[in-house]
Amino acid sequence: MNDVQKAESNSVERHAGKPPADKTAARRADLRERLAAAGRAAIAEGGLQNVKARDLAAAAGCAVGAIYNVFEDLDELILRIGADTLARLEQGLAAPHDVAPEPAEELLRLARGYLAFARANKALWRALFEHRLAGGRAAPAWYLDDQSRLFALVEAPLARLLPDEPAPSRALLARTLFSAVHGVVSLGLEEKLAPMSEATLDAELERLLRAFAGGLTTADGVTLSSS
Amino acid sequence: MNDVQKAESNSVERHAGKPPADKTAARRADLRERLAAAGRAAIAEGGLQNVKARDLAAAAGCAVGAIYNVFEDLDELILRIGADTLARLEQGLAAPHDVAPEPAEELLRLARGYLAFARANKALWRALFEHRLAGGRAAPAWYLDDQSRLFALVEAPLARLLPDEPAPSRALLARTLFSAVHGVVSLGLEEKLAPMSEATLDAELERLLRAFAGGLTTADGVTLSSS
């Protein structure tokens, strides 16, 4: 990032007349994209463990050292791929805004979309959650923003389902519902567990949402004690 | 420490009845346990990535090569540690069988126990789900058995909550409920997401269970279409 910023500021400072030196900036951007594409392919083929510096360089047609000209390290590349994956997921979940279905139906549609995306992009999707930054560093802010947009997708129909719920509580509930769906999808596709048929997983996901939405819209704490 | 342990195990086995060749078997078992303990410590300290053959050997007081005398590879060691973690989790969730609470309360107790275990053993617990076997091999059967015992813990109260539910459907529901709770705990403790306070996560987990159990025990599909 630091290098990128330097290159950009150089090109900006150079007189606007012609673009002499931001050709290199464009090349760097190209290389970033080619490396990210190679990384995506590597993850899709063999998971996070399949991302190797030398393979990426070969696929992108550059020297191994060139990776470190455009990325801080492989972690940053993987984070960038993760952001792309999140963006594609968000796009895949985008509501067809010409009709406004029942909020509970919309929640089910989102859950099914999430499952469908995870199925269709299993390795890339899993990489989102398997990846740990070296040394326990915190994820950058732009990455957290990308994630929170997903929760926002859930929040909208939730607001229509529970109009009397305070907004902060609704935001938490959106994350909780997202998490619950994620759990079912995650363990449902986990091959370290006994495998489930596709239809069974579909049905179980629907059962979760039915019960959850049903439990939310009826009286609270039906048979549960408070503490 | 390593010399002491070795000496002790030798002296214990010395002239015990007539076990000629299973002294070595005992030493192998000892080494397995010492290596597993070292691996547990390594994971607890720095996650799965912190498990290094040379460090394990140093901690267990053996040569690097000795690891491969008692384990196929590090994957098998990690699987063994995972089985231990599952066993400790199962033990931590064991019901206090002197009282028989409401089934919904029991489910909440299990969910809270799961969250408590995950909090208290974050790295080890996460290792259960992060770990992938090299080359996409399938987990051994004994490992799957250990997992299915967890689902069984959920199934018992579920059977009392939904006595009319067919048994196969109940088994699936147990896994689904477990998965949903796992999702909330998993993303709730995920530091790549915006962090949640402990109390908030506790409350959200309870909200999930209240809504889910409530939705299960009231009429099905309250506001959800079937599609």
Add this chain to the structure above:
DNA sequence: GACAAAAATGAACGACGTTCAAAAAGCAGA
């Protein structure tokens, strides 16, 4: 104590992420 069989050892191997001295390319003034 001597000897064959078994087990333990740790140097060595190939592959990995990352670095950095050196080479190549870019760019302005002649």
Add this chain to the structure above:
DNA sequence: TCTGCTTTTTGAACGTCGTTCATTTTTGTC
């Protein structure tokens, strides 16, 4: 176009990793 300086790109080299295997050490039996 050529010259000189700067920036970018390069890939051999470094340290570390999991794993192997020829060698050494220990074990069990006579």
